[in-house]
Amino acid sequence: MNEVLARVPIDPSTMAETPAALDASPESDPDRLRWFPKGTHITIRGLTKTFDDVVLYKDFDLDIPKGKVVSVFGPNGCGKSTLINMISGILEFDSGQILFDGKTARETRIGYVFQNYREAVFPWSRAIDNIRYPLQFLGLSKAERDARVEELLTSFDVKIDLNRYPYELSGGQQQLVSIMRALVVDPEVLFLDEPFSALDYEMTLFLRDRLQKVLTEREVTTLLVSHDLDEAVTLADEILLLTKKPTQVAERLQFNASRPRTPETTLTDEFIAVKSRSLEIFQREVRK
Numbered sequence: 001m002n003e004v005l006a007r008v009p010i011d012p013s014t015m016a017e018t019p020a021a022l023d024a025s026p027e028s029d030p031d032r033l034r035w036f037p038k039g040t041h042i043t044i045r046g047l048t049k050t051f052d053d054v055v056l057y058k059d060f061d062l063d064i065p066k067g068k069v070v071s072v073f074g075p076n077g078c079g080k081s082t083l084i085n086m087i088s089g090i091l092e093f094d095s096g097q098i099l100f101d102g103k104t105a106r107e108t109r110i111g112y113v114f115q116n117y118r119e120a121v122f123p124w125s126r127a128i129d130n131i132r133y134p135l136q137f138l139g140l141s142k143a144e145r146d147a148r149v150e151e152l153l154t155s156f157d158v159k160i161d162l163n164r165y166p167y168e169l170s171g172g173q174q175q176l177v178s179i180m181r182a183l184v185v186d187p188e189v190l191f192l193d194e195p196f197s198a199l200d201y202e203m204t205l206f207l208r209d210r211l212q213k214v215l216t217e218r219e220v221t222t223l224l225v226s227h228d229l230d231e232a233v234t235l236a237d238e239i240l241l242l243t244k245k246p247t248q249v250a251e252r253l254q255f256n257a258s259r260p261r262t263p264e265t266t267l268t269d270e271f272i273a274v275k276s277r278s279l280e281i282f283q284r285e286v287r288k
Contacts, residue, residue, distance in 0.1 A: 037063055037065070039065050039066055040063045040064065040065060040066065041064055041065060041066035041067070041100060041101060041188075041189070041221045042062075042063070042064035042087060042098065042099070042100055042189065042221065043063055043064075043097075043098070043099045044060065044061060044062040044063070044064075044087065044096065044097070044098050045061050045096060045097045045098075046059050046060070046061065046095060046096040046097060047059070047060040047061070047062075047086065047093055047095075047096035047097075047098065048060070048093065048094045048095045048096055049079070049082065049086060049091075049093045049094055050094055054245070055245065055246045056079045056082060056245050056246065056247060057079060057082075057083070057086075057093070057245075057246060057247050058246045059096075060096070060247065060248065062240075062249060064221060064223065065221070065237075065238070066101075066219075066221055067219035067220070067221055068221065068222070068237040068238060069215060069222040069224060069235055069236050069237050069238075070222065070223050070224070070236060070237065070238045070239075070240050071224045071225075071226055071231075071232035071233070071235060071236035071238070071239045071240065072084065072223060072224065072225045072226075072232075072240050072242065073226060073227075073229060073232045073239055073240065073241055073242070073278065073282065074241060074242030074243065074244075074247070074250070074282070074285065075242070075243075075244050075282070075285055075286050077244070077245065078242045078243065078244055078245055078247045079242075079245060079247050080225045080242065081193050081194075081225050083225075083242075083247075084191045084193060084223050084225055085193075086098070087105070087191070087223065088105060088110055088112055088189075088191050089104075089105030089106065089110070090112070100188065100189060101188075108188050108189060109185055109186065109187045109188045109189075110187055110188070110189050110190075110191065111182030111183055111185060111187035111189070111190040111191070111220075112182055112190075112191045112193070113175075113178050113179050113182045113190070113191070113192045113193065113195045114178065114193055114195075115193050115194040115195065115197055115198065116198070117171060117174040117175040117177075117178050117198070118166075118171075118174065120178045121166045121174055121177055121178055121181075122166070123165065123166050123167060124165075125165070125166075126162065126163050126164065126165055127160070127161075127162040127163070127164055127165070127166065127169060127173075127177045128149070128162035128163060130166070130177050130178075130181055131149060131152070131162070131177060131180045131181045131184055132145060132149055132184070133181060134181060134184060134185050135148060135149075135184060135185065138185060148184050148186070149184060152180050152183060152184050152214075153180075155210070155213065155214050155217065156176070156180060156210045156214065157210070158176070158180075160173050160176070162177075170203075171198060171199060171203075172199045172200065172203030172204075172206070172207065175195060175196075175198075175199060175203075175207065176207060176210075178195075179195065179207065179211060183214060183218075183220075186218070187220060188220070188221065189220070189221045189222070189223070190215070190220050190221070190222045190223075191222075191223050192222065192223070192224040192225065193225045194225055194226055194227060195207070195224075196208065196226075196228075196231065197226075197227065197228070205263070208231075208234070208235065208261075209260060209262075211235075212235065212259055212260050212261060213260065216259050216260075224236065229275060229278060229279060229282070230266060230275065232278070233255055233271060233274050233275050233278060234261050234265060234266060234271070235261065236255055237254070237255060237256070238252055238253065238254055238255070239252070239253045239255065239274065239278055240252055241253065241278060241281045241282060241285070242285075243285050243288070244285055244286075244288055250281050250284075250285050251281050253274055253277060253278060254274075255270070255271070255274045256270070257270055257271060
């Protein structure tokens with residue numbers, strides 16, 4: 001990881017009152033500044049979340065690099081989906097701060113693909129209208145909206161009839177619609193919550209391939225939650241391994257294999273080494 005560091009104030013209004021603090025180091029004034037690696041897109045500081053009396057996250061810090069795919073993997077109940085829900089703004093947290101290049105989630109274009117595609121798509125709308133739906137909130141002209149959709153359809157090489165309703169489509173086709181709807185807004189950050197877990201293997205391979213192509217072309221910062229270690233490693237630039245609750249980062253592993261990743265990627269020495277190390281850390285955390 002690049003060792004050049006940047007710095008960001010926890011409270012910009014406070015920093016404006018005391019500009020001299022910009023020259024302070026985190027050691028001399030840890031409450032004034034938070035430091036993060038150069039190239040960071042999402043900065044999480046002091047994140048705390050409890051459910052009833054159970055502490056799930058406490059003073060959790062994390063930096064997510066810009067334009068990379070980060071897989072989130074960890075023991076059951078450690079809060080993987082909870083983490084991306086808090087980051088995306090779907091779920092409130094008790095305390096802490098989450099910023100996207102200094103902006104809040106409300107100020108950031110976000111795409112989210114849910115595990116349960118049947119509940120995510122609108123059954124009363126045709127597939128093409130499901131995909132177009134979020135564009136109405138971006139203030140684009142009809143020509144711009146049509147161009148966005150056409151570009152995306154070309155990238156995914158879609159061959160299904162998008163004038164059909166969701167109930168007329170297979171599960172994989174419905175999830176394809178969900179993925180394209182999340183991407184049509186040209187998101188700065190994409191969240192994927194086990195997007196392939198309910199699909200058959202053939203459709204999973206197809207969607208992985210198409211999704212990789214689009215994410216690589218657009219350099220979208222992506223967080224993927226998966227319970228499938230092969231998938232978590234195959235799709236990721238970085239694997240974020242979590243501990244049991246109260247959850248912290250157990251380790252972060254890089255996977256630098258060239259793209260597109262294919263089933264053959266899982267046979268390479270690099271993949272086997274990263275997967276083996278991930279499994280070792282996972283099993284260590286489960287036994288704690």
